[in-house]
Amino acid sequence: MSDSSAHQVHRSDHPLRVSAGRVDLRAYPTDATPDFTGGKTEGKEALADLGSPLAELQERLFAQGRAGAPAPQRSILLVLQGMDTSGKGGTLRHTVGLMDPQGVRITSFKAPTEEEQAHDFLWRVRRALPECGYVGVFDRSHYEDVLIHRVRELAPAEEIERRYGAIVDFERELVDRGTVVVKCLLHISPEEQRERLLARLDKPSKHWKYNPGDVDERALWPAYREAYELAVERTHSDHAPWYVVPADRKWYRNLAVGRLLLEVLTRLDPQWPAADFDPESERRRLVAQGPVT
Amino acid sequence: MSDSSAHQVHRSDHPLRVSAGRVDLRAYPTDATPDFTGGKTEGKEALADLGSPLAELQERLFAQGRAGAPAPQRSILLVLQGMDTSGKGGTLRHTVGLMDPQGVRITSFKAPTEEEQAHDFLWRVRRALPECGYVGVFDRSHYEDVLIHRVRELAPAEEIERRYGAIVDFERELVDRGTVVVKCLLHISPEEQRERLLARLDKPSKHWKYNPGDVDERALWPAYREAYELAVERTHSDHAPWYVVPADRKWYRNLAVGRLLLEVLTRLDPQWPAADFDPESERRRLVAQGPVT
Numbered sequence A, B: 001m002s003d004s005s006a007h008q009v010h011r012s013d014h015p016l017r018v019s020a021g022r023v024d025l026r027a028y029p030t031d032a033t034p035d036f037t038g039g040k041t042e043g044k045e046a047l048a049d050l051g052s053p054l055a056e057l058q059e060r061l062f063a064q065g066r067a068g069a070p071a072p073q074r075s076i077l078l079v080l081q082g083m084d085t086s087g088k089g090g091t092l093r094h095t096v097g098l099m100d101p102q103g104v105r106i107t108s109f110k111a112p113t114e115e116e117q118a119h120d121f122l123w124r125v126r127r128a129l130p131e132c133g134y135v136g137v138f139d140r141s142h143y144e145d146v147l148i149h150r151v152r153e154l155a156p157a158e159e160i161e162r163r164y165g166a167i168v169d170f171e172r173e174l175v176d177r178g179t180v181v182v183k184c185l186l187h188i189s190p191e192e193q194r195e196r197l198l199a200r201l202d203k204p205s206k207h208w209k210y211n212p213g214d215v216d217e218r219a220l221w222p223a224y225r226e227a228y229e230l231a232v233e234r235t236h237s238d239h240a241p242w243y244v245v246p247a248d249r250k251w252y253r254n255l256a257v258g259r260l261l262l263e264v265l266t267r268l269d270p271q272w273p274a275a276d277f278d279p280e281s282e283r284r285r286l287v288a289q290g291p292v293t
Helices: A040-067 A088-094 A123-127 A142-146 A157-176 A190-202 A204-209 A212-219 A221-235 A250-268 A279-289 B040-067 B088-094 B123-127 B142-146 B157-176 B190-202 B204-209 B212-219 B221-235 B250-268 B279-289
Strands: A075-082 A104-108 A135-139 A179-187 A242-246 B075-082 B104-108 B135-139 B179-187 B242-246
Touching: A040 A075, A040 A250, A040 B204, A075 A088, A075 A250, A088 A135, A088 A179, A088 A250, A142 A157, A142 A221, A157 A179, A157 A221, A179 A221, A179 A250, A190 A204, A190 A212, A190 B279, A204 B040, A212 A221, A212 B279, A221 A242, A242 A250, A279 B190, A279 B212, B040 B075, B040 B250, B075 B088, B075 B250, B088 B135, B088 B179, B088 B250, B142 B157, B142 B221, B157 B179, B157 B221, B179 B221, B179 B250, B190 B204, B190 B212, B212 B221, B221 B242, B242 B250
Parallel strands: A075 A135, A075 A179, A104 A135, A179 A242, B075 B135, B075 B179, B104 B135, B179 B242
Antiparallel strands: none
């Protein structure tokens, strides 16, 4: 059923899917393991088991993208957001790393450059969109422009307000063009963040991940939570829903994002493109060619 | 020894390294397994064993890149070239896939767009260079501009001639700036190519990889070989040497490229950057902060 559209791949009853309306993140667990009964060992095995079906579906998606116009022009955009230490990097390594890197395009959004600042906030995001057939992954994203920008007042209130609507329109446009948008909020508790920051201080090999500024941002936790709640509330939609992934347990976070990817790929159901040549006559042509050197 | 420079990471006695001077590719084996005595099973295990040391060194390189100016600004550029079916995609999946995708940037060069054609041939290549700390991988590269361009006469002879020198200068510039350039020619026999093309015709799930034009290119095998020989001869250098990787056996090809990557990373010897803060006082600050929510 290659007519399954990018709109229909999200299950409305997914256990991690955010509920429409007012969002209170304190009501979402950070250490639960919805839809999984095992522990860490089983979780890691379950993640490894996703590798093979993920690879097959991803290759079909990629093949479809290469085939060009006649096939549906599909791609996937995975958006990873979360507080510092919530595990965006770990998810890239362990979950995104399960896929064939040939078909994956990762973009890590940092503080915008001067050139980027001189454009609308979506300019750099549009330039980083995955081509058809690809799985694009955003490590941070256009959501920073309504998160840290709101908390740190890096833009006027009316502009932040405008951006919620602009994001909804933008994501609608992506989905209409065939991109499946999967938005994950990696949800950790402030206590877990503290442990992770302390762990980074303990090991010289982790010092490069530590930034004294993180402690200052951490002091603004309630303001960030509120900014996340607003962002999720205002941009959650049927075509681009938010998933809140309990992320205090790293293994569960990796597994949950992997399952989400597998689920949307399964529902997207990409097909091997039909040959635009006759395999039999190509075989004869090759054999008739004889040695070429 | 973090002063090891991007110049010194190539072993002059590496068994896959091309010899300076006239290159006759027919003298280079396509099915040998230099420096490896086991078979396929052992080869796959040996590749898997590279995962962990590769990951550690790659993370150090990445950490160094994040630390900015004081540390040496290092990156790696792996260039994959080879005839159709030589296994560029397989190398990406199996070998490049061993690394953390967060620190890898893959660029697949296709036929140039109109905009790219309106620029010098290196324009699009420069835009795809890895940032410091990253491992960039080129699936095809600027070498296409002296390979298919030569064989198919897509550029005048004087322009092709100019490009050899331009490539040498360009790669010298990269290495001087701290990028290790690793150029691999995935070397298959024409008989092996024929088998692989036939195998693609056998399976509907491989049809998307088959292009009838490949048979026409194949007919030009001797011209391509000559173009490769010239390209390698003219652009082989101590700072950016060519490696000819026997690629008839996929497992060996993957292992050989993986070992090369591990070798240059080991010789580059990236170090965890020193903290630019005092871990003890940061720990106190975090603990003193108390609960934040």
